Amino acid sequence: MRIALDAMGGDFAPEAIIDGAILATQRLKDDITIVLVGKKDVIHSYLKKKDFNSSRIAIVHADEVISMGEHPTKALTQKPNSSISVGYYLLKTKEVGAFCSAGNTGAMMVGAMFSVKAVEGVIRPCIANLLPKLNGSTGIFLDVGANADCKPEVLEQFGEIGYTYAKYVLGIKNPKVGLMNLGEEEGKGTVLTQAAHQLLKGNKNINFIGNVEGRDLFNDKADVVVCDGFTGNVILKMAESIYDIMASKNMSDPFFDRFNYEAVGGSPILGVNGNVVIGHGVSSPLAIANMLDLASSLVRANISEHFKEIYSA
Template identity: 50%
Template structure:
């Protein structure tokens, strides 16, 4: 198992990336081979400091350029072929690694994914999900959360299949229930998109459709996978992040439920619907977040998630 790791992506890289790598290696007896992509001049001293130099599971790949957060993605990818993101996708597209993870420029990651990694046959549009912590302690999934702000009914229908596959193979939820985010529970409610999506989900034999889900039920246990357009999903995601910030500002610390909202618990979000595993991390990723990004990529490889998605769409 080979994973390409962008060591330069993130506000606190490469230090936190190196520390996350150390945590990962110390916590597993059978680590994957990690292709560490970045500026050797910055990485080698850190590898020495954290006693990673000489580790047989690490391959240092020199990439002297970095795509900044405010650079236009498409232009940056063309003008910086030796950036850590460009090099990482090059390794993935050539089959030298099985997955690629980065907390770098999100736009560049998404553009590079679309241009270098093929969309799985039958998938109308790839999507990005987010984890939903439920009040009963369970975990759910919400998608799309920003990649597709304008959607058609068939897109949401495909998101339901993609989310179900991820929930089943990565979150270990057997026969996950799918809900359509709407303004009411009754069939026929909502805007035109929801009205036209409902019958598609109802007739989709590849999912376990549970009907409409209202906003007040997002954190309840009425569905395991909630589908919506990326505009709505992103608003919910940012609102949830703000609620977590409010909790901290109100001195609500060490709360078992609110702590589950912290990005570091999940590391990153996968791009679902493409042929190979790509995981995008938060720009402020710390060592624990980077460690969890590696673990997510590892699990996607181990469970053959992309192959299972492909089989689901070809059946």
């Protein structure tokens, strides 16, 4: 298995990214090769400085970099040899099984849409995030930022996408799907959530259990929580802040430690023709290593092919 990693993307690139790749070689299975994409001389020089020489890491040259503040579409058009563009080329041509980056999130999303493209039948690809559960298990909620405004049929599809991910990646036999709302009752919510509820309720391909509230995120009521990207992003940032506040007060708890972005390392873009993971801009080496681990689980689950099977039927 080969996983491409944008060596130039992130606030602390390339050092933190390369350190994360080195750490990953110590943690991931021996059949995984990490392909660092970026300026070859810079990457090679840093690996030499770290006295690292292993076939577990390969280098593919890309002489341009898309910075965090650049306009995504313009940058991808004007910089065809950027590390993000080259990473997507490797994914599109199947030279790698997944592509990861802690770089410009917008460029990663636009690159996914215009390079590997959405799976035929998917209305809107989305970004998902894992949910730590109080019972020790893991759930998923989506979307967390790609689609701030959604139509009812898009939320219904998020339910299908999340159900599929939970089944094949998280290993949950018949995942419970809930719709984030301001009340459990069927008639509660906005025009959007009321219409989405009816679509999800009538969908025979998923195990829809009805509305869930914010207090249900971390219990076992639902394995998959569906929401629009605006709501999901607010939830994600709030959860991250809880960990930050506890850390600032020198408080530690095994459950809340799972709120740390480093614990998972990234969020997958689901619904595209390939395995893509976006990392936090401030990603540390540990976060990068865990992002690569997440990417490997997507490849092993063959998740993008499962989406194709669903929507080609």
